[in-house]
Amino acid sequence: xxxxxxxxxxxxxxxxxxxxxxxxxxxxxxxxxxxxxxxxxxxxxxxxxxxxxxxxxxxxxxxxxxxxxxxxxxxxxxxxxxxxxxxxxxxxxxxxxxxxxxxxxxxxxxxxxxxxxxxxxxxxxxxxxxxxxxxxxxxxxxxxxxxxxxxxxxxxxxxxxxxxxxxxxxxxxxxxxxxxxxxxxxxxxxxxxxxxxxxxxxxxxxxxxxxxxxxxxxxxxxxxxxxxxxxxxxxxxxxxxxxxxxxxxxxxxxxxxxxxxxxxxxxxxxxxxxxxxxxxxxxxxxxxxxxxxxxxxxxxxxxxxxxxxxxxxxxxxxxxxxxxxxxxxxxxxxxxxxxxxxxxxxxxxxxxxxxxxxxxxxxxxxxxxxxxxxxxxxxxxxxxxxxxxxxxxxxxxxxxxxxxxxxxxxxxxxxxxx
Numbered sequence: 001x002x003x004x005x006x007x008x009x010x011x012x013x014x015x016x017x018x019x020x021x022x023x024x025x026x027x028x029x030x031x032x033x034x035x036x037x038x039x040x041x042x043x044x045x046x047x048x049x050x051x052x053x054x055x056x057x058x059x060x061x062x063x064x065x066x067x068x069x070x071x072x073x074x075x076x077x078x079x080x081x082x083x084x085x086x087x088x089x090x091x092x093x094x095x096x097x098x099x100x101x102x103x104x105x106x107x108x109x110x111x112x113x114x115x116x117x118x119x120x121x122x123x124x125x126x127x128x129x130x131x132x133x134x135x136x137x138x139x140x141x142x143x144x145x146x147x148x149x150x151x152x153x154x155x156x157x158x159x160x161x162x163x164x165x166x167x168x169x170x171x172x173x174x175x176x177x178x179x180x181x182x183x184x185x186x187x188x189x190x191x192x193x194x195x196x197x198x199x200x201x202x203x204x205x206x207x208x209x210x211x212x213x214x215x216x217x218x219x220x221x222x223x224x225x226x227x228x229x230x231x232x233x234x235x236x237x238x239x240x241x242x243x244x245x246x247x248x249x250x251x252x253x254x255x256x257x258x259x260x261x262x263x264x265x266x267x268x269x270x271x272x273x274x275x276x277x278x279x280x281x282x283x284x285x286x287x288x289x290x291x292x293x294x295x296x297x298x299x300x301x302x303x304x305x306x307x308x309x310x311x312x313x314x315x316x317x318x319x320x321x322x323x324x325x326x327x328x329x330x331x332x333x334x335x336x337x338x339x340x341x342x343x344x345x346x347x348x349x350x351x352x353x354x355x356x357x358x359x360x361x362x363x364x365x366x367x368x369x370x371x372x373x374x375x376x377x378x379x380x381x382x383x384x385x386x387x388x389x390x391x392x393x394x395x396x397x398x399x400x401x402x403x404x405x406x407x408x409x410x411x412x413x414x415x416x417x418x
Contacts, residue, residue, distance in 0.1 A: 025156055030147040030205045037201025038140070039163045041101070044194030046171025047178065048108060051187035052126055053261055054179055054272050059119055067258045067383020069126055074254070074379065076131035077372030084134045085365015093139040094207045098199050100136040104129050105195035112185035138364040145352045147207060154293070154349045161345050162290035165337070168283020176276020233366055238354055241412035243367055246347065247374050248408050249310055252401025254375035255382025256317055259398065262391050274326060281330050285337020293345050302346040303416050307409040309343025314403025321395035
């Protein structure tokens with residue numbers, strides 16, 4: 001085996017990095033900085049996620065136009081998701097995430113300035129911001145197994161989801177109050193600030209791209225690496241089964257987000273505050289589910305978590321359609337959040353464990369392309385149908401599709417036994 005003069009230094013650095021990664025999560029500085037930066041940034045995400053549809057709905061009064069904003073947040077994954085995965089595997093993930101955060105801050109702060117002049121420009125900025133996020137999300141998922149040892153990965157993902165869903169509770173409630181009492185302009189400005197906070201946290205994170213990740217990268221073509229992600233999805237039955245299950249889930253779940261907005265505005269006769277409250281309830285449930293997995297992570301199998309979580313999610317979505325007030329909707333929404341946390345954390349951890357490091361970005365990017373393509377289609381179809389069909393009936397149909405994904409999981413031994 002060929003060994004150059006840098007071998008000893010590389011090995012010594014690897015020992016230091018391994019020791020740092022093996023520390024308990026509360027003493028893993030890189031993990032804590034990633035967690036804290038994302039916590040702040042995701043508060044901002046809720047602000048923009050409410051401000052964009054409210055801005056368009058107030059300007060147009062159109063269900064389809066409002067649904068288009070939701071779809072624009074997922075369409076970039078369809079167009080660029082797989083390519084982004086190749087980029088993630090080729091570049092330093094931390095530096096890539098910093099650059100994306102800075103770019104998103106610049107884009108989002110421009111929204112209030114163009115909103116009074118051109119609504120199409122608002123759609124363009126929404127699309128551009130989401131496109132930048134296409135590169136951030138697989139990098140964030142791919143970097144976690146590089147700063148956290150596998151034995152602590154499920155717990156780490158549970159803590160990440162716990163933080164994310166604290167932002168669901170705090171962020172949506174704050175967003176509803178802010179947009180209702182002040183303006184969408186302030187919401188966009190604060191979101192830009194949170195991207196800056198995330199970038200600063202990443203700057204201070206101790207991270208070195210694993211040496212093996214760069215070996216032979218540049219000698220292979222971009223197209224070849226792109227094809228590798230699709231090839232592994234087809235070849236590995238564990239990945240294929242898991243992906244099919246999630247595609248069916250997103251066929252129903254994509255419509256739930258805009259349908260919840262229309263449910264709040266049209267059925268409950270509410271506004272931004274009511275929609276924010278509904279999403280905050282889901283976030284509270286997700287928070288409880290994430291905490292439960294933090295406590296019981298070493299003693300649970302991921303297969304039953306995925307299948308059971310999806311089945312409960314579907315049933316709860318259908319139950320929401322039978323409610324007539326925010327109070328009666330609270331219970332099924334909270335249960336939906338708990339089940340969503342259980343299923344999503346299990347899925348993310350399962351993927352991080354079975355996908356090799358050197359191809360992780362490509363595989364995750366490819367999955368994002370497939371699942372988010374279905375999600376975007378579901379958003380548009382659900383929004384268009386909301387102009388023709390009762391929103392409650394559509395929620396029942398969406399819930400049935402999500403529940404069907406659990407049955408798909410049951411059909412595959414690879415999912416059941418994981």
